[in-house]
Amino acid sequence: MATCRDTSPASGPGAAAPVGVFDSGIGGLTVVRALRARLPGESIVYFGDTARVPYGTKSAETITRFAGECAGFLLDRGVKLIVVACHSAASVALAELARRLPVPVVGVLEPGARALARATRRNRVAVIGTRATVLAGAYERAVREHSPGIEVLARPAPLFVPLAEEGWVEGEVPELVAHRYLDGFREEGVDALLLGCTHFPLLAGVIAAALGPGVRVVDSAEETAAEVATVLAGRGLAAAASAGRLCCYLSDIPPSFEALAARFLGGPPGEVVRASVGR
Amino acid sequence: MATCRDTSPASGPGAAAPVGVFDSGIGGLTVVRALRARLPGESIVYFGDTARVPYGTKSAETITRFAGECAGFLLDRGVKLIVVACHSAASVALAELARRLPVPVVGVLEPGARALARATRRNRVAVIGTRATVLAGAYERAVREHSPGIEVLARPAPLFVPLAEEGWVEGEVPELVAHRYLDGFREEGVDALLLGCTHFPLLAGVIAAALGPGVRVVDSAEETAAEVATVLAGRGLAAAASAGRLCCYLSDIPPSFEALAARFLGGPPGEVVRASVGR
Numbered sequence: 350m351a352t353c354r355d356t357s358p359a360s361g362p363g364a365a366a367p368v369g370v371f372d373s374g375i376g377g378l379t380v381v382r383a384l385r386a387r388l389p390g391e392s393i394v395y396f397g398d399t400a401r402v403p404y405g406t407k408s409a410e411t412i413t414r415f416a417g418e419c420a421g422f423l424l425d426r427g428v429k430l431i432v433v434a435c436h437s438a439a440s441v442a443l444a445e446l447a448r449r450l451p452v453p454v455v456g457v458l459e460p461g462a463r464a465l466a467r468a469t470r471r472n473r474v475a476v477i478g479t480r481a482t483v484l485a486g487a488y489e490r491a492v493r494e495h496s497p498g499i500e501v502l503a504r505p506a507p508l509f510v511p512l513a514e515e516g517w518v519e520g521e522v523p524e525l526v527a528h529r530y531l532d533g534f535r536e537e538g539v540d541a542l543l544l545g546c547t548h549f550p551l552l553a554g555v556i557a558a559a560l561g562p563g564v565r566v567v568d569s570a571e572e573t574a575a576e577v578a579t580v581l582a583g584r585g586l587a588a589a590a591s592a593g594r595l596c597c598y599l600s601d602i603p604p605s606f607e608a609l610a611a612r613f614l615g616g617p618p619g620e621v622v623r624a625s626v627g628r
Numbered sequence: 629m630a631t632c633r634d635t636s637p638a639s640g641p642g643a644a645a646p647v648g649v650f651d652s653g654i655g656g657l658t659v660v661r662a663l664r665a666r667l668p669g670e671s672i673v674y675f676g677d678t679a680r681v682p683y684g685t686k687s688a689e690t691i692t693r694f695a696g697e698c699a700g701f702l703l704d705r706g707v708k709l710i711v712v713a714c715h716s717a718a719s720v721a722l723a724e725l726a727r728r729l730p731v732p733v734v735g736v737l738e739p740g741a742r743a744l745a746r747a748t749r750r751n752r753v754a755v756i757g758t759r760a761t762v763l764a765g766a767y768e769r770a771v772r773e774h775s776p777g778i779e780v781l782a783r784p785a786p787l788f789v790p791l792a793e794e795g796w797v798e799g800e801v802p803e804l805v806a807h808r809y810l811d812g813f814r815e816e817g818v819d820a821l822l823l824g825c826t827h828f829p830l831l832a833g834v835i836a837a838a839l840g841p842g843v844r845v846v847d848s849a850e851e852t853a854a855e856v857a858t859v860l861a862g863r864g865l866a867a868a869a870s871a872g873r874l875c876c877y878l879s880d881i882p883p884s885f886e887a888l889a890a891r892f893l894g895g896p897p898g899e900v901v902r903a904s905v906g907r
Contacts, residue, residue, distance in 0.1 A: 399685065400685075400686065400687075402685070406678065406679070406681070406880060406882060407679065407880070408880070480882075480883075480884060484883050484884075507790045507793065507794065508787070508790045508791070508794065508796075510790070511786045511787045511789070511790055512787070514786065515786065515787060517787075517808075521804055522801065522804050522805055522808065525800055525801050525804065526801055529796075529801065601685060601686070601687070603685060603759075604759075604763050605759060605763075
């Protein structure tokens, strides 16, 4: 696994060190894709806890423990910043990780919530995600913290997950599903909608078309990449390299990983290594 | 939890003891539904390992350990027979459970595979399930063990899972999805198809309509219930009661459990108790 290490942890992470990203599964690769588009010089170490996916149905205590183990794994690979790409982990464990870890921590939740607050004119926004994310209510809290006057309609859209995994991202089926989930929002006067699940950027086109031009679609992966760029620049940690590398670690490698990764990442995943964390 | 116990384990399970059923989640409630329809006098203790769902993506070693823990939990409740309603657990751990446990064990796999072999005239059958079930190849093996001459086309149909959970079991979306997954089978001369996932019986109507009258749909939940009836009768363990009770134990109770259970069970789940197994 040493082949995937850019710097020795003993030397402390500098600007040449990679950015670490973790998620409960492979969905966080959409965040990696957004990071590579915005910061092509950064090397990235990804950890997907595929052996224990999903996190959303587990208790806050368990999610926090798992998130700590994922972060520890990335620190051992010498990362200079950690992105919590899992919405469940970001909503439950971000504050504790930020307090405990020796590197900056960016979650997928805050950047999206802030962008949503900026995007609305009518102060009426929507969030779609998995059932677990929506029931946890984290986006309502995050948006209201910044802008208490904004009304947040959060609803689950669970069918978008297997549609993304199947690669059914255009055509009749996803269009019908999008209308069924989203038509209500337009009727209720929403003018901005956040993709609150790492899988949903793959369906951004269908979702935007169903909502029509009056609703702005906010992609939390892109907003998170923008936040990472800001934090790295602010701390003098931006890479000077011109072409970053990607290394993916997974706690379990599903047989369909290559096809899924290509879909989520928009290209081959490069080196993929199986690695255990926790028990 | 003693309220859910029909007999003391110390006395050994007799005909009055309940039937135990376990699954990695709540899908196994379709097997409970089939059991209650066929054997209304039997009391049932259900254990759904919702805290660790899904099993299909985990290693055979882990699935076997989890299955042993679920079975042990049911034995502690004094069950007289154990139904392994989880396709992943049945395909990986059935032989070991049957060897180790002091009560008869029935898995969802064998009864469905046998029924499929009986149903086909052209010796060309199909199995649909989750990606994990299909990749494991267990149904091909089970059908060929009985009838080596039968050709088995096994393909994943993962979108049927959230369609069942959402309750989208009729109308345009499930119809389109069914045609997309199933049209190929008809063209390939298949004349029997097995619902190889506990969620799929909810979509049996849409699936049968998409396949047309030339393809017989085999429901593994119903076949499993028939097998349980045969085993209980053969061992003199059939209940004399007229109205059995149901008790559900879950390792985690999802907030949407009542609505899901009503869909899968066709009625309210009765007493639901949270219970831990394993670590």
